[in-house]
Amino acid sequence: MAWKNIKYEVKDNIGWITLNRPQKLNAFNDALLRELDEILNQAEMDLEAKVLVFKGAGRAFSSGQDMSGIGTSEILHPDPWSRVTPKELLEGERRRQRRWEYIMNMAKPTIAQVHGYCLGAGLFLSMVCDITIASEDAIFGDQVTRMGILPTMPLWPWMVGMKKARELLFTGRNIPAKEAEAIGLVNKVVPASKLDEEVARWAHGIAQHHGDALAFAKDAINGVMECRGVGSAFRITTDLQMAVLQRPTKSEDLAFYELRDKKGLKAALEARDAPFKNFP
């Protein structure tokens, strides 16, 4: 099967999954998602791939969901004016959520190798990976609350605690790699020139261990999180997002999608972030 938006290669027991839309900063669209689903199926069953590494081609890990609205009906929730039944809305939200939960629960260790932008869905991918190693130039964040949508990654409070989760999600601010490391989003930060070597070192080191032991160790940790309710947290996230998407909008809400369709995605993103320009 020839994949275009993702490259997959297994070498020395490491499965290298490279997001490959560099001209779009590896933004997730439906085509990329389809390929990702196929590759994950294959990678999960491939006993030769003991550790999976996710990385991005070009300048960034991933800038998140493709907000263009073109070929994005699976990755994005429906536009506010589209006539979608609540059932379709719920099913779409569930699929979006379950993918992250599935990656989190894959029976082999996963590493996110992050450089450049790691935003939105890109950040979700990094968060559901077991380990994240980033270069010093990496930037992490999720601006989705600025657009009036719930950030649909319930791992936030688990990973960074309630205070940092509130701070980052209620303001939508981006943070540099060192700050992400300090608050627990990232395991290690290295100079950009050392990133490939550092990730390879970790991946090969982990791959030395017996595959079953790795699978059980990971499952034990995820089992503890499950006891604490992470599965229910994914579920409630879907349900609350439904409430958010169906709420009556007010005139002071940013009309992001209207602006995008009239003036283009760049203008819409600028309007979204303009009030926060001076906020670090």
Added chain:
Amino acid sequence: MPTGFGWDFRTQYQKCQWENHEYKGRKYKDALYEKVSDNIARITLNRPERRNAFSDGMFNDLGAGLHEANDDPDVRVVIIRGAGTSFGSGHELSSPTEEESPPINPKLNPTGVDYYGLERRRCGKHEDIMNYPKIIIAQVHGYCIGASEIVAQMCDFVIAAEDTQFGVRGFGRFTFGIANWPGFWPGESQKAWCGHLLGEISGKEAADGGMITKAVPFAQLEEETMKWANIVCEMPPQILFFAKEWLNVIADISGISTAWRQHYAEHLMLQYVHFRPEEVSMYKVRRDIGLKGFITSRSAASTPDAEVK
């Protein structure tokens, strides 16, 4: 003196605590309410001569202020701060016996139900602050101890002066259960745990540990707080309510409601403690050498080698 506390309480499933306190025509005294701008309300805890220790009057004025801000459709964020040298030094331990702020005096001969009802009311206030539908920012300086620390932690953002003192030796924050620090809930890293829960920590240490939002030099505190308040005001209306509800639900799923109940029960059990002769008993020491003497002797008992200030 009525001791039927247990029958008078309202649970969080009925009116929220702040809705019990009317604000129409109210003369705020122990906490002051003002609108800093159309979208920002500010409540100033106002017992500086007592380092803003929580009396019943202060809790009532705080509740009324939250009620007023909640009903004002223009208000998007509430700031809570303290007048004078501190944010707050906890519950007012010198309150009159009939008030609910200090521990119930055994002289009132309360039943277990009375104790539990009181704890539920006392902690219900804190829980209601955590579940408040609008964003609250705690602007913290000086002492932030005990119940004042809990109130600050219930807020969505905590902006503190770097030299703030959170907690006090002999009391810390581990004593009264996990609900004191939703700052780390449910992250619970080693960074936030154990050593940081026992004694005093500074604003800077709390920020470094991820337990508060940010620490700045005291001279910049007000400006920094307003900066965050203004950012919050730029966010789309309603979304922060849903985002806050979402995070609180996640905390609920992972057990925080049970932790609150454990907190009530723990407080209650502590009321029944029988002190051994060598242990520091608040009632006895406060009776013999006053409140200040009790606080000093408690600190000395917990860290006997430390210099007692």
